Amino acid sequence: xxxxxxxxxxxxxxxxxxxxxxxxxxxxxxxxxxxxxxxxxxxxxxxxxxxxxxxxxxxxxxxxxxxxxxxxxxxxxxxxxxxxxxxxxxxxxxxxxxxxxxxxxxxxxxxxxxxxxxxxxxxxxxxxxxxxxxxxxxxxxxxxxxxxxxxxxxxxxxxxxxxxxxxxxxxxxxxxxxxxxxxxxxxxxxxxxxxxxxxxxxxxxxxxxxxxxxxxxxxxxxxxxxxxxxxxxxxxxxxxxxxxxxxxxxxxxxxxxxxxxxxxxxxxxxxxxxxxxxxxxxxxxxxxxxxxxxxxxxxxxxx
Amino acid sequence: xxxxxxxxxxxxxxxxxxxxxxxxxxxxxxxxxxxxxxxxxxxxxxxxxxxxxxxxxxxxxxxxxxxxxxxxxxxxxxxxxxxxxxxxxxxxxxxxxxxxxxxxxxxxxxxxxxxxxxxxxxxxxxxxxxxxxxx
Numbered sequence: 001x002x003x004x005x006x007x008x009x010x011x012x013x014x015x016x017x018x019x020x021x022x023x024x025x026x027x028x029x030x031x032x033x034x035x036x037x038x039x040x041x042x043x044x045x046x047x048x049x050x051x052x053x054x055x056x057x058x059x060x061x062x063x064x065x066x067x068x069x070x071x072x073x074x075x076x077x078x079x080x081x082x083x084x085x086x087x088x089x090x091x092x093x094x095x096x097x098x099x100x101x102x103x104x105x106x107x108x109x110x111x112x113x114x115x116x117x118x119x120x121x122x123x124x125x126x127x128x129x130x131x132x133x134x135x136x137x138x139x140x141x142x143x144x145x146x147x148x149x150x151x152x153x154x155x156x157x158x159x160x161x162x163x164x165x166x167x168x169x170x171x172x173x174x175x176x177x178x179x180x181x182x183x184x185x186x187x188x189x190x191x192x193x194x195x196x197x198x199x200x201x202x203x204x205x206x207x208x209x210x211x212x213x214x215x216x217x218x219x220x221x222x223x224x225x226x227x228x229x230x231x232x233x234x235x236x237x238x239x240x241x242x243x244x245x246x247x248x249x250x251x252x253x254x255x256x257x258x259x260x261x262x263x264x265x266x267x268x269x270x271x272x273x274x275x276x277x278x279x280x281x282x283x284x285x286x287x288x289x290x291x292x293x294x295x296x297x298x299x300x301x302x303x
Numbered sequence: 304x305x306x307x308x309x310x311x312x313x314x315x316x317x318x319x320x321x322x323x324x325x326x327x328x329x330x331x332x333x334x335x336x337x338x339x340x341x342x343x344x345x346x347x348x349x350x351x352x353x354x355x356x357x358x359x360x361x362x363x364x365x366x367x368x369x370x371x372x373x374x375x376x377x378x379x380x381x382x383x384x385x386x387x388x389x390x391x392x393x394x395x396x397x398x399x400x401x402x403x404x405x406x407x408x409x410x411x412x413x414x415x416x417x418x419x420x421x422x423x424x425x426x427x428x429x430x431x432x433x434x435x436x437x438x
Contacts, residue, residue, distance in 0.1 A: 092368035127399075128367040163349075164399025200363045203354045207405050259365050 010089030023125035028123055035183035037284035041149050045187070046074050046081040046116070047277040049226030052125065054103040058264040059249035067110065070276055070293060072245050075114055077098045077278075079234070084092065084116050087226035087244050088123025088191030090139070093107040097134065103140045119146065121155040121228060123191040125165075132160035143169055145176045151281065152180060156190040156211065163192050164206035170214075177214040185220040185281065192227045198254030203228050212237040222279065222286045228254070229262075230273060231290050245275040249266050269294065337409050344419025345410055349402070350375075358421040365396050376421040388415045 001067075048070070074081060091103035104126070111118045121163050122135045122142055132142045142157035154173070158165050165173070180186065188194070193210035215221050216237070223241040229251035232243040248274025249262045266272050270292040278289045344423035346358075352371035360374030378388065393411050395401030402411060 095368070097349075125367045160404065161404060162395070164400070164405040166404035168404070199348050200352050200356075202364045204348075206349055260361065 006176075025261070035181075037185050037220045037281075038150055038181065038183040042280070042282040043083065043149055043151060044077070044079055044081045045279040045281070046077070047087065047224050047242070047244045048074070048084060048086045048247060049087040049276075050089040050123065050229055050246040051086070051107060052089055052092040053107045054094060054099070055248060057148055059262040060265050061098065063248060066271070066274060066293070067152060067247055070112055070274070071114060073291065073293070074116075074276065075186050081116050081278075084114065084118040085119065085153070085187075085189055085224060086111070086120035087088040087189050088121055089125045089226060089248075090120060090123070093125040093128035095129070097130070098133055100129070101138065104134060107215050110136060114194055117148070119144075119148075119153060119155060119189070121191060122159055125161040127157075127160040132157065133248070133261055135160075143172070150185065152184050152186045154186065154188045156188065156194075158190050158192050158194070158205040158208070162206070163202050163204060165208070165210065170207060170210045180215075180218060180251070182217055182219055184218060186215055186218055186222075187279075188215070188221065188223040190223070190225045191242060192298070193225045193234075194223055195234070197228065197232075201254060201260040203254060205293065212239060213240070220284070222288075224277075224279070230298060231277060233288065240278060240288070245273070245290060245292070246279050247274060247276065250274065252284050319337075321402070335409070337412035337416055339413065339416040339420055341410065342413035342415070345414055346417050350414070357424065358418070359424065368398075372399065374423075375418050377423040378421075379419050380423075385415060385419070388418055392418070 019065045051067055052060075052063065053067065060066055072204075074084065090107040091100065094103065096101050096294075111120075120139050122132050122139075124138075126132070126135045128144075136142055141155075142160055144155045145292070146155075152175070156165060156173070157169065183240060188211060190205065190208075190211075192205050193203055194205045194211050197203040212221075221239050223239055225241060226244045226246070228243050229246040229249060230243060230253070231245045234241045234243075249265065251260065251262055273292075275290065275292040278291060280287045280289070318412050344436040347356075350358075353362050353366070354362070358375040359372060362371040365371060381388070389411065391399060392414050393401060393403035406414075
C-alpha cells in the first residue's frame with residue numbers, strides 16, 4: 001500500500017528543514033533569561049487581522065456582514081477586552097486616494113465604535129500606492145512603541161517599502177529595546193511574519209532576525225502577525241509567534257510551489273477559517289486562544 | 304492522487320539540491336565582493352516570489368492590485384543598462400521595493416550580476432515518447 005504524505009506532513013518536513021537552516025544561519029543563542037513579568041495587571045487583548053475592507057468578489061461575498069459579526073463578538077466578550085490590536089490589511093488595495101481614504105475611514109469608524117482602545121499597523125494593502133502616507137494620516141504612525149498598562153507594545157512596519165524593516169527602523173528599534181528591563185513584557189506587532197515562514201509567498205521579513213536579536217535579553221515576549229490568513233503558532237528563537245485569524249478569507253497552508261490564491265467562499269461553511277484571536281496576560285503568562293466565527297458555542301470556549 | 308507525494312519529493316529535492324544553500328552549521332559571511340552566486344542566493348529569498356523562480360515573471364505571489372511583477376530574463380537583450388538595473392533594484396519603482404534600505408552595496412551589485420545572467424527559456428519541445436524530465 002502506498003502511503004501519501006498529507007499537506008500537513010509535507011509542510012512539517014519543509015518547515016523543519018527551514019527551521020534547521022534558519023538556526024544554522026543565525027547566531028542567536030537559546031534564551032536563558034528568567035525574571036518575573038513586570039506588567040502585573042491582567043490584560044485581555046483582541047487580535048484582529050486582514051479585514052480587507054472594500055473587497056468585493058468570490059473570496060468573501062458578504063464582507064461587510066462578516067466584519068460586523070466579528071466586531072459584534074468582540075464587543076460581547078466576557079471578560080471584556082482591554083485592547084484591540086490589528087495586524088494590517090485593514091483595507092483591500094484600491095486605485096485612487098479617494099477610495100482608499102473612504103475604506104480606511106470606514107474601518108476606523110467601526111473600530112472607534114467598539115469603545116475599546118485600539119492600535120493598528122499597516123499591511124501591504126494599506127500602504128499600496130503611497131508607501132503608507134494615507135495610513136499615517138488617518139490611522140497613525142507606521143511603527144511605534146507604546147506602553148499600555150505596563151505592557152510594551154511595538155508596532156512594526158514590514159510592508160510599506162517592501163517585506164523588510166529597513167536600516168532606519170532597525171536602528172530605532174535597537175535604541176528603544178536598550179531601554180527595556182529583562183522583566184518587561186513585550187508584545188510585537190507586524191503584518192508579515194518576522195521569521196521565514198514561506199519566502200516564495202512573501203511570508204517573511206527580509207531583516208526580521210534583527211527583531212529577535214533586539215529582544216533577546218527579555219524574558220516575556222510574544223509576537224503577533226497577520227498576512228497569512230490562518231491561525232498558526234510557531235516558536236522561533238524561543239519566542240512564540242502567533243498568526244491572527246483573518247476576518248476576510250482563509251488562505252492555503254504554505255508549502256506547494258504554486259501561485260498563492262484564495263478559493264471561492266464555501267457554500268455550506270462560508271465562515272471557514274475566519275474569526276479572531278485573544279491574548280490573555282495573567283499571572284505573569286501569555287495565553288493565546290482562537291475564536292472561530294464558525295463555532296456555534298463560542299461563549300463556552302471563552303469561559 | 305500521488306501529486307502531493309510527488310510534490311513533496313520534488314520540493315524536498317529542490318530544497319536539498321539547491322546549490323546555493325550552505326551546509327547547516329556554516330554561517331554565511333558577508334561577501335567582500337559581488338558575485339553571481341550571492342546574487343542567486345539573494346534572488347531566491349527576496350525576489351523569486353514576485354518575479355518567479357526562473358525570473359520569467361511566473362510570480363508565486365500577486366501584487367495587492369492583483370497584477371504580477373514583470374519578467375527579468377532578457378533585460379540585457381532589451382537594452383537595459385547596468386546602471387538602470389542598479390538604480391531600480393536599489394531605489395525601487397512603483398510596487399518594486401527599493402532594496403538599498405536593507406541590503407549592502409555588494410549585495411545589490413550581486414543581484415545586478417544575477418539578473419544580467421538570466422536568459423529567457425527557449426520554447427519547450429516535448430515529445431510524446433520522452434516525458435519531460437522533472438526539474
